Amino acid sequence: MINIYLCDDEDRIRDQIQSEIEKKILIEAYDMCVAFSTNSPKELLEASCRAQQKQNIYFLDVELKDAEYDGFLLGKELRRIDPHGTLVYITSFQNLAFRTFQYHLEAYDYIIKDPKKQRDSIGKCLESLHVRLRQETNAQISEVYTVKIGDMVKYVPLKDIICFETTAKSHHVILHTKSSRMEFVGNLNEISRQMGDAFIRTHRSYLVALDKITDINLKNNSLMAGNVECLVSRRMKSELLKRVGRRGTPEEGERGWLPVPFPKCKEP
C-alpha cells in the first residue's frame, strides 16, 4: 500500500484533487490510498517525518503561499525526509518552471489544476506511477551511488559507473558513466573503500569498474573502459591482469556491483 500525501493551500482545489485521485485508485484498483491531506506545508512535513513507511507519493502545490515553504522548498525538505519518495507538482500553468523542479528535486510529473484537464492529468500520472513503482524493487534502489553536487543529491546506478578520476583540482573527483561526466567533491581513497572489489585502483588518479574494462594496453600504460581512457601504473599492471582474468564467466560479470567471489575452488 503506497501512501499519498496532498498539500495545496486552496482547500476546494485540494478536495477536488483528492476525490479525483481516490476515484482513479478505485477504478484501477491500485494499491494506493490518500493518507494525508493538508493546506499547511509544516503539517505535511511533520506527518511525513512521523510516518513509518517511506517512499510515498506527494502531490504538492507549486505556488504555496506559506511564508517559510514554497513549493520548491517544501519539495526539497521532503526529499531529505523521504529520499526515495515521488514528488508530483500541482500547477495552474502548464509547464511553469517545471524543469527546475524536475531536475533539482527529481520531481516525477506535474498535474494541472484546471478542472477540465485535471481528471485526465491525474489519471495519466497515476497510471505511469503505478507502472514505474511496480518495476522498481528494493534491490534496485540500493544499487545506486549517491553524488552530492552543491545542494543537490544525484543518484547514479552502480551498474552505469565506468570509472572515477581525480582532477587537477584538489578534493574533486570526476565520475564517468557512459552518458555523463560529473565533477564533485570527493576523495578517491574513500570512494575506493566504499566501492569494494568491483572496482580496481589502477592508478593514483583512476578507480575503474572491473566489468567496464574493454581493452588493456600495457605498453601504453592505459586501458579503455567504456569510452574513457584510464591510466595504469606500473605497480598495478599485474594486479589488474589478475583481477580481470578472475572475472571469469559472463554470468559473474553481469552481477555488476556485487563483489567478485574468490574462486578458490575453481583455481586449476
Added chain:
Amino acid sequence: MNEVFLWMLAVHIMDVLISYSIYGWYLFDITGERVQFQKLGKFILFSGLSSGSIGFVLLYMSTLNDVAAYMISSVITLVFSAAAVTFLWRYDAWRAFTISCVAGIFQVSCGAVIASVVAHFLAQTESLLLFYAVYFICYLTVGAVVSLILKKMHFSRLIRYFLEKEQTLWLRAAGAFVLEMMVEIFFVLRRQLHSETIITYNAGVVLLTVLLVMILLYMSGKEESRRKLEYQESLFMQQQIYVKHLEQMQKEMRVFRHDYKNTLTGMYLYAKEGDTQKIQEVLERLEIDFDQKIGEKIHAATQIGNICMPEMKSLVLSKLTKMNKNEIACRLEVLYPIHSFGMDVWDYNQCLGILLDNAIEAAITQTEPYVELQLVYEGGYFTTRVANPWEQEADLAHMWKEGYSTKGEQRGVGLSNYKRILKRYPQAVSVTSCENQVFVQELTVPV
C-alpha cells in the same frame, strides 16, 4: 681536450640551466598557472638546449664580436621560447612571442643586476669557481624573489588584458620585443662599467624594468577599461530593448484589461439570466486568450526579472534574441532572484556565453530545436543548467580538448576556454551528460 674550453662549456651549461629555469618560472607567473615541473623541464630542455647551444657556438666559436653574438642569440632565444610556449602552453604564435618577451624583460634585468653586482664585488678574486658559484646562487635567489613578487601582485591578472586583446596582436608582440631589447642593451652595457658607476647602473636597470612593466600594465589597463566600456554599452542597449519589451507588454495588458472588462460585463448578464453554460464557455476562452496573448510574455519577463545582476541579464537577453532570430524555442526558468555568487560575473558571463552558443549551434541542426536554461539560486548554491536536443553520440571525454569540434575546422576553442576559466574557481563543479537525446551542461558554484 682544451681544459679552458671544457671549463667554459661547463659554466655555459650551468648558466643556461639556471637562467632557463628562472625564465620558465617567470612564464608560469605571467600565464598565472601553478608551476608544473614536467612542463618546466620540457621547456628547459627544448629552448635551453637549442638556444643555449646556438648561443655557445656564436659566442665562443664564431668570429662575431661579443655584443653582436649576444644580441643574435637573444633574438634566437626569444624565438625558440616562443615556439616552446606555443606547444607547451597552447597559445598562438604572437601571444607566445609576447609572453616570451615579457618574461625576458624580467629575466634579463635580473641577470644584469646580478652579473654587475657579483662582478663588482668579486672583481679581485682569483678563484673562478667562487665567482661563478656566488653568481649562480645569487641569480637563483633573486629569481625566486622576483617570481614571488610577481605572484603576490597577481601580475598574470594585471597583464591578462594586454595579452587577450584580439586585434593588432603583432603590434603588441613587436612592442614587447622592443621593450625587451632595451633591457638587453643594458645587460650588454654592464661590461663597460666602472666600479663607481655600478650603483647608477643598477638603479638604471631597475628603473628601466619598472618603467617597462608600468607601460605594459598601463596598456593592459586601457584594454580592460575599453572592454568594460564595450560591455556597458551592450548592457545599456540590451536594457533599452528590455524596457521597450516591457512597455509593449504594458500596452497589451491595457488592451487585455479593456477586453476583460467587456467580457465580465457580458458574463454578469449571463449570470443574471442563469446561463451557466455560456459562462463556462466564456471562462474557458478567457483563459486561453490570456495564456496566448500575455501569459507567456509575463512568464518570460518574470524569469528575466529574477536575474538581479545587470551584466548577466544583459547576456541572457542577448542570447534570447539570438535564439529568437534562429527560431529556436527557449525555455528560461529562474525560480529565485539571483544575487552575487562565488565567481566574477564577467567570467561567469563568458562561461554562460560559451555554453549557450554551443547549445544554440547544436539545436539549430536538430529536428526540433530548443534550448533550456535554468538558473537556480537557492540553498547556498547557484546552479546553471543548459540543455539542448542532440540526436547523435557525444564524445564526453574528448570534447574538452582545444581544437575538437563537431562544427568543422578552425573551431573548438569554446570548451577549452570554458575549462581554462573554471580552473581559476576550484569551488565550481561541472556536470556534462548526454542521455535520452538531450545534451546537458551544468555548472554549480557556491554562493
